[in-house]
Amino acid sequence: MIATRRATLLAAAALPLPALVRAQGTEGPIRIGFPTPLTGAFGTEAQDQVRAAEVAVAEFNESGGLGGRRAELLVRDDRLNPGEAATRTLELIERDRVDFLVGGLSAAVQLAINNVAKERKVLFNSISQSDAINEARDWGPTTFHEALNPHMTAGAVARHALPRFGKRWAFLTADYAYGHEMVRGFQRAGQPLGMETLADIRHPTGATDYSTFLPRIAGLRPDVLCLCNFGRDQQIAVKQAGDFGLKRNVKLVAPVLLYTARLAGGGPAFEGVVGGTSYYWRLEETVPSARAFNDRFRRQHGNRVPSDYGALGYGGVRTVLEAAKAAGGTDTAKVVEAMRALRYDYYKGPQYYRGCDHQSVQSVLVIEAKANTARGEADVFDIVAQEGPEERFLRSCEELGHKA
Amino acid sequence: MVDYPLDLLALQVFAGLALGAVYVLLALGLSLIFGMLGVVNFAHGALFALGAYVGVFLLGTGWNFWAALVAVPLAVGAAGLLVERFLVRPLYGRPVDDPLLLTFGLAYVVVEAIRIVFGKQPEPVETPELLAGAVFIGVGYFPLYRVFLIGVAALVVLALWLLLERTRWGLILRAGARDPTILRVLGVDVGRVWLLVFGLGTGLAGLAGWLAAPLQGAAPEMGVPVLAEAFVVTVVGGMGSLLGAVVAGLLVGVTYSMTSLLAPEMAKVSIFALMAVVLLLRPQGLFGRPGGLMA
Secondary structure, eight states, rough: HHHHHHHHHHHHHTTTTTTHIIIIIOSEEEEEEEOOOSSSHHHHHHHHHHHHHHHHHHHHHHTTTBBBBBBBEEEOTTOOOHHHHHHHHHHHTTTTSSSSSEEOSHHHHHHHHHHHHTTTEEEEOOOSSGOOOOSSSOOOOOEEEOOOOOOHHHHHHHHHHHHHHHSEEEEEESSSHHHHHHHHHHHHHHHGOOOOOEEEEEEEEEETTTTHHHHHHHOOOSSSSEEOOOTTTHHHHHHHHHHHHHHGEEEEEEEEEOOHHHHHHHHHHHTTTTEESOOOOOGGGTTTHHHHHHHHHHHTTTOOOOOOOOOOOOOHHHHHHHHHHHHOOOOOOHHHHHHHEEESSSSSSEEOOOOTTOOOOOOOEEEOOOOOTTOTTTEEEEEEEEEOOOOGGOOTTTTTTTTO | OOOHHHHHHHHHHHHHHHHHHHHHHHHHHHHHHHHOOOOOOTHHHHHHHHHHHHHHHHHHTTTOOHHHHHHHHHHHHHHHHIIIIIGGGGGSSTTTHHHHHHHHHHHHHHHHHHHHHOOSSSSSSOGGGGGOOOOOOSSEEEHHHHHHHHHHHHHHHHHHHHHHHHHHHHHHHHHHHHHHHHHHHOOOOOHHHHHHHHHHHHHHHHHHHHHHHHHHHHHGGGGGHHHHHHHHHHHHTTTOOOOHHHHHHHHHHHHHHHHHHHGGGGGGHHHHHHHHHHHHHOOSSSOOOTTTOOO
């Protein structure tokens, strides 16, 4: 009785506005699944990814969305575990019916997400470093890679560091895909410049003590100690290498020098460490889009500035949403086409997705950490070099196994 | 096969012993509480992190490292007293997994509280100026702070040994671990003894946390790997054996160190392999006795 009356009322209410009802009934908000390791060794970076992704979603919604359709971010904790990530991704696709996936932090985890996504033909924009995701074997037509890859990052840092700091390099490498790919990137860029690898010592990820890896490195007397690890691993390794007195005659280099690790590690420990990054907030001094993004981030998140990996969360979500706008809907094939056509400058200067592998061609910054300064605790790096957005710094499509 | 110079091997053994000293500090509190009370304290790692954060807090209010070194174990120990009195005590005499589940849950509460109060980002902790930098120890350079930790570990072990073996209170403790009923009949307030033991064990966890902070900074999750390492040391040494905790701590440290030289990617696995071998050959641990009493 009541049910019938409610149905009648609803039907009556719906009558004058059939278009609106249909828009909400069959389409609803644009749902973006966002798996990322909120807990675990990269938790700090992951949380900033979420903050920045929220900025992209808020901007989109405030500007009216896609013809009134709002965007929605569905954040899931993958615990830095490929199995967990695959499960969460599957849930996002099957149960939550997401339109797109953005996220991932860790080479192995993003490949797990990508596997599930490409099988189900869902667009996935990865915001974490990986070489493998570009390769034909792992890549799929719905795979995009907004982050830098190790080949570009390590290449830029090697080309900067080798002529300046010396040819004798020792590597202390986290024993997983990210670490291995970074070492390969350094060695490949370093070979024509005369790099000599004294040792590549692989440590278990998530190690909290590096004192037992360092005596051998000290004994080798390298010019450069390259720390190919990430997150808290990097923060602790830099601190402990300094404790061993290594910084006196050895230059510490990291493929990706993390803003968050520098904050957690402190100024004295990181001073003088050189590394690469996709983004540093002081880019705003020269790049207008960086200024706009930072200001917006500051407003939304209590006046803090975005970190490097955070900014990727913004770039990853914004590109997808802009592409959906351009495509006029969320149909995967159309959005993929729109993504491929993007020539964008959303937060760090010009970027575009390369045709064969959807790798975002973009600049790589080389930065150097400095001691605490009077300009505030966010002023932690100087940008010392920059490699422009050029395809010659990427591996060729043929090498990756893509048909030209 | 690479040839390793003797200097390097010696330095590597030293690095292992220094790391072992850290492990000893980690494991003592866990071992003490299990040995005396039969409680497996799963909150040990969380209290370790709490120790680091109490120190960070004190530093922020103008204290120096040394003053915090005294205050932190007292503060975390006091928290331990409250935990024993109001949470653990009602569970004595119940199956061993009851206090285990309680402390397991408590660990989550403590870590989440740290996240709420201090935020999720790790905090940097500088090495105290007096102990910063590296010193030459005959075979190579080694961080001065780690040499200091060897000394601290030795002092703590000595103090604990004197307390347990050479004082009346220690006598009561050891008797209480063997037969609380008889002790009660003799008119000793066993409840108070257990309270103090729990406070002492948690205080040691806090001390270890603050001592570890200059090595790795403070992070809410910093106790998670520590709990696993402390358990390895306690199991290898024999649950509840003080001597066992010391010997096993050093053994685990040297095992980790030599593996990191010869097969670095195996370093983490090696200590678990060591534990498996010990358990196969001596299920009660190197110095453990059935009943898990302090040696």
